[in-house]
Structure formats: structure tokens, C-alpha cells
Amino acid sequence: xxxxxxINIGILLSVIxxxxxxxxxxxxxxxxDEFTSIKFLYNPELKLIVEMSESERVALLNRVKRKAxxxxxxxxxxxxxxxxxxxxxxxxxxxxxxxxxxxxxxxxSDKKTKTSELSGTLGMKLSGKFNxxxxxxxxxxxxxxxxxxESTFKEEMEFKVKIEPGRRVSLMVKGLAKLSNxxxxxxxxxxxxxxxxxxxxxxxxxxxxxxEEIVM
Amino acid sequence: MGLSILAIxxxxxxxxxxxxxxxxxxxxxxSTTNDKVSVKxxxxxxxxxxxxxxxxISLSLEVPQEKDSYLLSIDQIVAEQEHIHYQKQKYRMYTxxxxxxxxxxxxxxxxxxxxxxxxxxxxxxxxPIGSIICxxxxxxxxxxxxxxxxxxxxxxxxxxxTGIGITLYHSENRPFYLEKMEPLDNRxxxxxxxxxxxxxxxxPPNTGLFEIEERYCKQTQLLPFEIEASQxxxxxxxxxxxxxxxxxxxxxxxxxxxxxxxYTQVLEPFQFFKTTSIxxxxxxxxxxxx
Numbered sequence: 125x126x127x128x129x130x131i132n133i134g135i136l137l138s139v140i141x142x143x144x145x146x147x148x149x150x151x152x153x154x155x156x157d158e159f160t161s162i163k164f165l166y167n168p169e170l171k172l173i174v175e176m177s178e179s180e181r182v183a184l185l186n187r188v189k190r191k192a193x194x195x196x197x198x199x200x201x202x203x204x205x206x207x208x209x210x211x212x213x214x215x216x217x218x219x220x221x222x223x224x225x226x227x228x229x230x231x232x233s234d235k236k237t238k239t240s241e242l243s244g245t246l247g248m249k250l251s252g253k254f255n256x257x258x259x260x261x262x263x264x265x266x267x268x269x270x271x272x273x274e275s276t277f278k279e280e281m282e283f284k285v286k287i288e289p290g291r292r293v294s295l296m297v298k299g300l301a302k303l304s305n306x307x308x309x310x311x312x313x314x315x316x317x318x319x320x321x322x323x324x325x326x327x328x329x330x331x332x333x334x335x336e337e338i339v340m
Numbered sequence: 341m342g343l344s345i346l347a348i349x350x351x352x353x354x355x356x357x358x359x360x361x362x363x364x365x366x367x368x369x370x371s372t373t374n375d376k377v378s379v380k381x382x383x384x385x386x387x388x389x390x391x392x393x394x395x396x397i398s399l400s401l402e403v404p405q406e407k408d409s410y411l412l413s414i415d416q417i418v419a420e421q422e423h424i425h426y427q428k429q430k431y432r433m434y435t436x437x438x439x440x441x442x443x444x445x446x447x448x449x450x451x452x453x454x455x456x457x458x459x460x461x462x463x464x465x466x467x468p469i470g471s472i473i474c475x476x477x478x479x480x481x482x483x484x485x486x487x488x489x490x491x492x493x494x495x496x497x498x499x500x501x502t503g504i505g506i507t508l509y510h511s512e513n514r515p516f517y518l519e520k521m522e523p524l525d526n527r528x529x530x531x532x533x534x535x536x537x538x539x540x541x542x543x544p545p546n547t548g549l550f551e552i553e554e555r556y557c558k559q560t561q562l563l564p565f566e567i568e569a570s571q572x573x574x575x576x577x578x579x580x581x582x583x584x585x586x587x588x589x590x591x592x593x594x595x596x597x598x599x600x601x602x603y604t605q606v607l608e609p610f611q612f613f614k615t616t617s618i619x620x621x622x623x624x625x626x627x628x629x630x
Contacts, residue, residue: 207544207546283610283611284608284609285608288484298544298545300546326616327616328499328615328616328617329492329499329546329613329614329615329616329617330613330614330615331489331490331492331545331546331612331613332489332490332610332611332612332613332614333487333488333489333541333545334485334487334488334489334610335486335487335488335541336484336485336486336487337486
């Protein structure tokens with residue numbers, strides 16, 4: 125019975141770890157769900173938060189200045205230009221023998237146009253949850269790096285394409301954005317009560333590319 | 341109807357306040373087979389009496405440059421659940437579903453268009469919405485587009501579509517010549533009627549025109565351009581603007597010759613990019629101030 129339980133617990137833990145690793149793999153490359161790849165435009169040697177080692181993150185936190193009360197923020201990168209890839213919006217095949225008209229419409233690609241935020245406490249695991257940035261911390265960070273564009277309109281995206289028989293049409297997204305990251309500490313009577321490492325990506329432009337390929 | 345009018349009058353009398361609206365310039369393409377357009381605007385009021393169809397006596401399109409005006413039909417005005425914040429104020433999104441109850445031809449283009457709202461007691465205000473471009477939807481689609489993308493650069497602090505890359509595939513083993521490529525939007529033209537043939541489509545969308553020519557261009561020539569059969573040809577067309585501006589969506593009319601016969605084909609509107617660097621309009625309306 126004991127060996128049966130041990131085997132089953134072992135299997136369960138393996139599944140949990142496997143799932144955790146799989147989830148980590150989905151986010152590990154950039155740390156932001158919306159972006160599949162991020163590249164610094166003019167400073168290829170720079171690192172995203174997810175690429176930093178534990179000691180590098182500790183160093184960021186150590187640069188935060190002490191204060192009596194409230195959030196204190198250290199900005200490591202301030203609005204560095206990046207190129208990103210955000211994957212495929214749609215990919216539609218036509219396996220019929222007639223031309224089909226595909227109409228893709230969305231109220232917005234809102235998650236791609238507004239700021240993507242990443243934060244975590246020291247020692248965060250890549251597969252772990254990222255803490256939501258509070259309004260007060262956001263205010264402290266924005267005070268340092270500046271506000272994002274106020275143009276957060278919900279712009280509807282609409283694409284109408286004709287797909288020939290035996291073809292697949294895909295719409296891919298790339299873009300330009302500005303990346304800022306750093307560390308913040310919340311102080312009570314001069315003692316650090318909370319620590320956060322954060323990374324903001326403010327999208328500037330989003331580019332669309334339509335491609336067609338043979339599927340059969 | 342009577343209750344609605346009473347509500348709007350009561351609202352005006354109760355307090356004299358400013359009604360604020362936000363819009364951003366958009367390009368609305370209307371094909372001759374579709375006379376519907378949906379316009380989004382944002383109101384400072386959660387429930388805006390000026391955006392209730394029962395209170396709008398008439399809604400028209402005004403084209404200031406030509407002094408033209410077109411009466412529209414309101415199909416529906418939807419108060420959406422979406423909100424945005426601007427200058428520390430909250431705005432609610434409204435979608436105006438409109439119809440054009442008049443015949444228009446494929447050459448009708450209107451830029452810097454205003455929506456003019458008229459209410460009871462002669463109240464009126466205007467909201468700018470951008471451009472409306474009408475085109476004829478042609479049924480023949482012989483030309484196959486295998487790849488379509490744009491190149492965007494910053495000019496005069498604006499994000500500008502400076503060129504478009506298009507890969508064409510021609511399967512028939514007959515002489516095929518691309519004669520002309522014209523944007524439907526008359527504010528944009530193809531530079532000097534020239535086309536570049538590129539070696540690849542793998543150039544970044546924020547590449548400059550100079551770099552496109554230096555790194556990716558196989559040859560540049562004047563149109564007409566012969567498209568070889570049974571292979572993809574990567575072409576690039578630099579764009580020229582009457583006035584430098586941000587235009588994210590373009591449709592094209594392509595003229596080509598196949599086996600000595602000339603054809604035209606419309607490439608449907610395609611949004612090449614989106615930018616947060618856009619100019620928006622804020623309209624303030626004080627009731628009974630006319």
C-alpha cells in the first residue's frame with residue numbers, strides 16, 4: 125500500500141513539475157505572455173528580467189534608495205527601444221475546393237497595444253505567478269519612467285482575405301515598443317516591507333504581415 | 341419620443357455642463373456592395389442624451405473642403421462597456437452603426453470628414469471622424485498575393501507608411517505584365533511609377549527605404565514589370581504623400597496585362613500597421629451655446 129502511494133505521489137509530483145516546466149517554457153523566453161520574442165534595437169547586450177541571474181536581480185534591489193515610508197523605485201532601463209514578435213493573429217486553411225472569404229475582426233488587440241507589465245519578488249520562479257502591480261507601485265514606477273501614451277483607444281482590427289483552395293493564409297504581428305525595468309521597495313519606518321522587480325513594455329507600433337502558403 | 345425630448349430638455353435646464361467627446365481619425369473603406377459603416381467615438385457621459393437615436397433629428401456627413409454634405413441613416417447606436425481614460429477623465433465608447441442611403445460611385449473620396457449631429461431646438465455639433473473612400477468591388481481575382489507587408493518610418497514626428505512589399509504569384513504560363521499599382525486613397529501615390537524587385541521578404545517592418553534599396557533590392561525599374569510564371573516575385577513600392585501623415589490602411593487598384601489583354605483588380609483594404617502615436621480630437625459641446 126505504502127509503495128503504491130509512493131508511486132502515485134511520485135507520478136503526481138512529476139506531472140506537477142512537468143506542467144510547471146511546460147508553463148515556464150511558454151513564458152521563459154520573454155517573461156511576457158503577449159510577446160514571443162523581444163530584441164533590443166540598439167543595445168543587443170541588454171537583458172530582460174527573465175534573462176537576469178539571481179545575483180543581478182539582487183543587485184537591482186540593492187540600488188533602491190531607502191526612505192521612511194512608501195514605495196522607492198530604482199530604474200534600470202528607461203524606455204529602451206525594442207522589437208518584438210507577438211505571434212500569429214490567425215492562420216486559416218482552406219481544404220475545400222472553393223475560394224473562401226475569411227473575415228477576421230476583433231474589438232481590439234488590446235493586450236498588445238497597452239502596457240505589458242511583469243513583476244515578481246526576489247527569487248521568483250519562472251513558472252510561478254507574477255504579482256499584480258498595485259496602483260501605488262504603478263504610480264511610483266510611472267513617476268520614474270514617465271507615462272505611456274494616452275492613446276489607448278480600442279481600435280477595431282478587421283481583415284478580409286480570400287483563401288484559395290489548398291492554401292493557408294496567416295497574419296503575423298511584429299512591433300516596436302519601449303521597455304523599462306527596475307526594482308522597487310516599500311518602506312515602513314525605513315524598513316523594507318515589500319520588494320518588487322518589474323518590467324514595463326509600452327507598445328509604440330504594431331506591424332501586420334499577411335502570408336500565404338500551400339497546405340495540400 | 342415625447343419623453344425622450346423631455347429628458348434632454350430637463351437635462352439641459354438642470355445643469356449647464358460641457359459634453360466632451362473623443363475621436364481619432366480613421367479611414368472607412370466602403371465598397372459599392374456594402375453601404376454600412378461603424379464609427380466609434382467616446383463620450384464623457386456614461387449615458388449621453390446626445391447619442392440617443394430618438395434625440396437626433398438628423399445626422400450627416402460634412403466634407404468641409406468641398407462644402408459637400410450627405411445625409412446618413414442611423415441603424416443603431418450602441419453604448420459599449422469599454423471605457424478609456426484621458427486627462428484624468430473617464431470616457432465611454434459608443435459605436436454608431438450608419439448607412440449611406442444614397443448612390444455613390446467608386447471615385448468618391450472624402451477626407452477630413454465631420455459627422456454633424458442635429459437635435460431639437462436647432463442644437464448642432466460636429467465631430468471629426470477621418471476619411472471615407474468608396475471603391476468598386478471587382479469580382480475577378482486573378483492575381484495571387486503570397487505576401488503583403490509595409491515599411492514604417494518616422495517622418496516629422498509621425499509614423500508613416502513609406503512603402504509596401506508585395507509578393508505576387510502568377511501560375512499561368514502566359515506573358516504577364518504588372519502595369520500599374522495605385523493606392524485607392526488619392527493622398528498617396530507610388531513614387532515615380534517605379535518598382536523594386538527584392539530578394540526576400542525577410543526585412544524588418546521598421547527598415548528605412550535606403551536600407552531596403554541597399555540590402556534587399558535586386559533591381560529597380562519603371563513599370564510595366566514582367567512577372568515570371570510559376571514563381572513568386574517579391575516587389576516593393578515606395579510611397580509618396582501629398583502631405584506627410586499617418587495612414588495605416590490602404591487598398592490598391594492593380595492594372596496588369598495577361599496575354600495582351602488588360603485587366604484591373606482591387607486589392608482589398610489592408611491595415612499595414614497600428615500606432616499609439618496618433619492624433620486624437622477632443623470636441624467640447626456646451627448645450628445652448630449656439
